[in-house]
Amino acid sequence: MSSWRLQALSFSFLLLGIIVISRLFYWQILEGEKLLAEAESQRFQVQEIPAPRGKILSTDSFPLVTNKEAYLVYAILSEIENAQKTAQKLAQVFPPSEDLEEEFEKRLSRQDLAWVLLARKVDKEICDEIEALGLSGIGFEKEEKRFYPESSMSAHLLGFVGQDSAGRDQGYFGLEGFYDLELKGRPGILRQEKTASGKPILIGWKLEEEEIPGRDLILYLDRSIQYMVEEKLKDGLEKYGAKAGSVVIMDPETGGIIAMASFPNYDPVNYAQEDKNLFSNPIVSESFEPGSIFKVLVMSAAINEDVVKPNDRCSVCTGPRAISGYTVKTWDEKYHPDSTMIEIIQHSDNVGMTYVGEKIGIDRFYDYLWRFGIGQKTGIDLEEEASPILRPKEKWVDIDLATASFGQGIAITPIQMTQAVTAIANGGKLLEPHVVAKIKTRDKEIEVKPKVIREVINSTTAKIITEMMVNATEKGEAKWAKPKGFRIAGKTGTAQIPIAGHYDEEKTIASFVGFAPADNPHFVMLVTLREPTSSPWGSETAAPLWFDIAKEIFVRWGIQP
């Protein structure tokens, strides 16, 4: 063969070799990672093992919130025969909703996707109906959804579970919000080799990370007391024609919340259809001017500082009192000259309280507000707690001291008021209120220990104020409604509502705060009614409701007179 033919042949072999090597370089190096990933996706399956969300249990371990079977409904678009007919059949199975059929049709008609989500958290019964329709291309993926055996009871306390921006379950408000991390747990992962038909290969490679179930919460909440309180509060709102109302009951020894109810409330199952202004628990997030119920705290400060004694007499209680251009009057415009401190509380005498306030002075008054927890969050384990800000001491003038001494011109939340009175009930200790008593994991129960924040008053002062409150209940304007035979320490309140820089002439917040039995308190309770129309007075609305609830508690807990 001539030499040029040999060279041409060598050259063509060389060229072929270069082409083959280039191609191999392209597939093995440049596209190598992509092909490896595709091969792995064919060989391996990755499954996320969802972690069940923790339950919320009452003190008797009954589930107030638990989980039930639900499904995610999806469509594989390539298998949908007729989008319009499929959408029509699906819409008939779901609860009626505006534009549902149109929405389904829109999703099923998409050309740019292989898979579409149709609905989440669908009940099993609806999924069974969809399956019975025999529609092609419709599939289900198991998930869980929250279930409330007691319906909307304790809705404000519990909160609800919605979705975050990534579509994952997220707790909002109340306990679901505060304890979201504990409740959600951690999903597990299972990565293993599979056969062509998708079955796992046992001797193949496997990586398993077990899911960690969410922790359960065991509350201080007494389910039967909560149910009774909600029924009584609902009846009370109707009877007294009030716009809104709340009841909170606390254990004076632990700070545990035995019951907490407010209306209007909402249904946590259908939260998306509810007014979102109702989501926030007003007991921990809405403030009000407390009025006369605040007097027990002011008197506690005065007695504790020894600036007044129970039988000291008021020298200014002869009539209305002018302070810095304002006139302070009593609620009934009756005046009791030379009243003792005991009688000032008994008559709920605003003028007498200005006398007590002056005796304390702005500095010490402000200090006691802080000690009682006013102007600070209580630390209760509910997501939406807020506290109104206390104006700085330097900005206080005489009229501020005067009005604050009878509970006006100062704002607190119901939980702050309850926490403060609990300090009187338990001998002087300010406790951190808590809804959760224990957190249950797979292996153990972690007790949430009661926390004493500080001592506010000494035990002698607490006993004196208790007796003043018992006297107020026995001889004050609410005495007609008090259950016979029981020593109840309490105080009525009727606070005017500030609107646009002045106080409304007719609208009030009626309240009653107290604890019983006075000598060995089992509970502290605050009842508030907003704008009662049958009567503006706390003694005629909130007080009878308080006593009505207390009577039930006495019977259920076997507390004898």
Add this chain to the structure above:
Amino acid sequence: MMKKTKILKNNQRAIFLIVILVAVFFLARIFIANQLATSGKLVDELKEETNRLVRESSRLEKEIVELSSLSRVSSEAGRLGFKKATVVSLTPEIPVALR
């Protein structure tokens, strides 16, 4: 000469035994691996059965709590004719004979 033949024969026997053993273990491994490889289907079935039982247990638990909820008990009591006690008086002493 005879001694050398004997040693050779013993060596051959030893090699033969080793080969047999290796072959047996090799076959055993193949057999076990085959059994395990095809057990994936059984595992899937057992997992499905476990999931079914867990779902059933969850359904029964849901039914129990629904039936024992206070709202249901209250409405059932009303339907059965029970009425709330209107007069309840509490006595200072425990109303039982102690002796």
